[in-house]
Structure formats: C-alpha cells, structure tokens
Amino acid sequence: MFEELKNINEKPGPFEFYTARDLWTDEYTSQKMLEYHLDESIDASSRNIKFIEESVSWIVSLHNLDSDSDLIDFGCGPGLYTNRFAEKGINVTGVDFSKRSIEYAQKIAAELGLDVDYIHQNYLDFTTQGKFDVITMIMCDYCALSPNQRRIMLGKFRRLLKAHGKIILDVHSLNYFNKKEEFSAYELNQLDHFWSAEDYYCFVNCFKYNPEKVTLDKYTIIEASGRKRVVYNWLQCFCVTSLKDEFERNGLRIDNVYGDVAGRDYDPQSPEFAVVVRKK
Known part of the structure; x- marks a missing residue:
C-alpha cells in the first residue's frame, strides 16, 4: 500500500x-467531455456560446473571410466554431481526436445543410495537400502539447498556410x-x-x-x-516574449497580441492571451 x-x-x-x-x-469519458462541450452556459471544455459567437464574428471580420476563404480548425471538438464559420460561407476543415465529437459535429452540419470537411484524427498525425487562409487552435490546446509536439505543429502550420495566411491561437499566461x-x-x-x-x-x-x-x-x-x-x-504557460521566441525559431512571427480570440485588448494581468501569427 x-x-x-x-x-x-x-x-x-x-x-x-x-x-x-x-x-x-x-x-465513457469522451461522452462526458462532449456533455461539457455542449453546456452553453460554462467555460469548461469549450467557451460559452456568447463568447464563441463573438469570436467567430471577430475572426471573420479581421481576415475578411468569405466563400473564397479556406479555414482549418485543429481540435475542433463538436463543431461549435467550425459549423459557425461554415454558416458564413467559408470553406472549413475540422480535425479532432475524439470520434464522438466529430460525429456530433457532422450530425449538426448535416442538419444545417453545411458542407464541412470533418476529419477524425490526432492532429499531430494529420497531413493534407491543402493550403489555408486561416488556421485556428482555440481553448489553449497549444499549451497541452510538449515542446517536441509544438515543434511538429508549428512546422505543420507553416506548411499549411497560404502566402498571406494567419494562425490564431490562445495560450495560458505566466499569470x-x-x-x-x-x-x-x-x-x-x-x-x-x-x-x-x-x-x-x-x-x-x-x-x-x-x-x-x-x-x-x-x-x-x-x-x-x-x-x-x-x-x-x-x-505550458507563456509570456509574450517566450511565445514570440518559440514561433521565431520555427519560421513564424507574431503580428498582434490580444486578450483573447474574440479580439479584446491584451491585459498583462490576464490568465491567458491570444496571438495572430504569420510566416516570417
């Protein structure tokens, strides 16, 4: 004992x-995680629904996304972001490790008449010949990865970006x-x-x-x-400088720093922050 x-x-x-x-x-736990995702009143596995809608609108507006735009969301979960992007006419791909979440996202997309390319796969292993205007990784997913896994993802991001494409992700801060x-x-x-x-x-x-x-x-x-x-x-927790250095080492650079992925102002005292990133 x-x-x-x-x-x-x-x-x-x-x-x-x-x-x-x-x-x-x-x-069992994947079902419980899905239930947490779908609870619209709390910030648990996903942000609350009001924040998600604000975030989608901000990302679309910031990058002038339309029917000619291609977006991929890594860790898309049950499609709370991706289906909303698709509703705005954007060409959307969602990748997630959870088969249950992907099936739920596909079900809702079908009910809404949306054409979203949902892929059930560990995004560390994901490959495609496609290129994207915007890559998203939301809910601080990036922080759950080891240094080597982050290098894999940043190399993937760089390969998948169009010439003027942008990455949007959020991280936990040193606060x-x-x-x-x-x-x-x-x-x-x-x-x-x-x-x-x-x-x-x-x-x-x-x-x-x-x-x-x-x-x-x-x-x-x-x-x-x-x-x-x-x-x-x-x-993994970051300050702006440590995150900037990590991107720079992998051929990327931070364009802007925000308080969150809904575009609020950066607050040095906040427990998290978001960045918009492009190729160097």
Whole structure:
C-alpha cells in the first residue's frame, strides 16, 4: 500500500507521459467531455456560446473571410466554431481526436445543410495537400502539447498556410502559472462521476515546474472493479516574449497580441492571451 501511494503522489518529469488518447478515446469519458462541450452556459471544455459567437464574428471580420476563404480548425471538438464559420460561407476543415465529437459535429452540419470537411484524427498525425487562409487552435490546446509536439505543429502550420495566411491561437499566461497552487487530494466519484459510471476514487496531484513554466494535473482513477488509470493534463504557460521566441525559431512571427480570440485588448494581468501569427 505504501508503494502504491508513493507512486500515486510521484512527480514525473515535464511532459514525461502523454495520455490524450486515453481521455479522448475512452467510451465513457469522451461522452462526458462532449456533455461539457455542449453546456452553453460554462467555460469548461469549450467557451460559452456568447463568447464563441463573438469570436467567430471577430475572426471573420479581421481576415475578411468569405466563400473564397479556406479555414482549418485543429481540435475542433463538436463543431461549435467550425459549423459557425461554415454558416458564413467559408470553406472549413475540422480535425479532432475524439470520434464522438466529430460525429456530433457532422450530425449538426448535416442538419444545417453545411458542407464541412470533418476529419477524425490526432492532429499531430494529420497531413493534407491543402493550403489555408486561416488556421485556428482555440481553448489553449497549444499549451497541452510538449515542446517536441509544438515543434511538429508549428512546422505543420507553416506548411499549411497560404502566402498571406494567419494562425490564431490562445495560450495560458505566466499569470495563470503564478496563481496555480500545488496540492494533493482525493475524492469519491470526483467531478460527479466524470471518470467512470461505477464508483471510483480519484487522486488529484497538482504539480508546478518552475524553470519550464509548466503545470500538471495528474489524475489517478481507481475504480471499484479494480481498473486503474492515470491521466496527465499538462499545460505550458507563456509570456509574450517566450511565445514570440518559440514561433521565431520555427519560421513564424507574431503580428498582434490580444486578450483573447474574440479580439479584446491584451491585459498583462490576464490568465491567458491570444496571438495572430504569420510566416516570417
């Protein structure tokens, strides 16, 4: 028992483990994630619906997108952004790891008579010959990737952009990192049975990595049946300078910095910020 508890509370190296597949492909948790996405009143897996509508309008207006424009959204989820872009006549592609989310997005698109190219795939593995006017990665998805995974994505972004194309994404700031506190806790059926339909105990360990400016929420789920899972939720935090340097090293440059992907003014005290990026 002591060794088991020791393993549960052990702090791994930064981005040592990657468990996105377990989170997004598990039959039960993928359904719970979809429910979170579709709750229009909260900012959980997706932004609230009012923010999404503001964000779509701002992105379309900022880049003068129309029926001749091509947009791809990495981590599109159940199509909350992509279907709205398509409603404005834009040619849209959505890529997501969750089969359940993609199927929901396709269902809504079909009901609305929208022609959206939805692709069920890990976007780290995604390839296409297409080129795009706008690439989006929203809800701080970029922060969940390791340094090597981010290099893969930035190389992909650069290849997929048209000559004057733009990338729009948001990230967690150093203010988020500084306010995050380390803790350990456990709870019966944590998050109202989010992890399993059967009873379980969930051990939660929040770790911070100061030199790297990375946080980790480590979830160890032990079900009544004896099944055990560990899910690692990594978040890389940035300041404007560190994000700028990362893009520069990968042939990209930041055009503008905003408070969020709805175009609000940048606030140095905010827990997140957004950038518009182009090729160097």
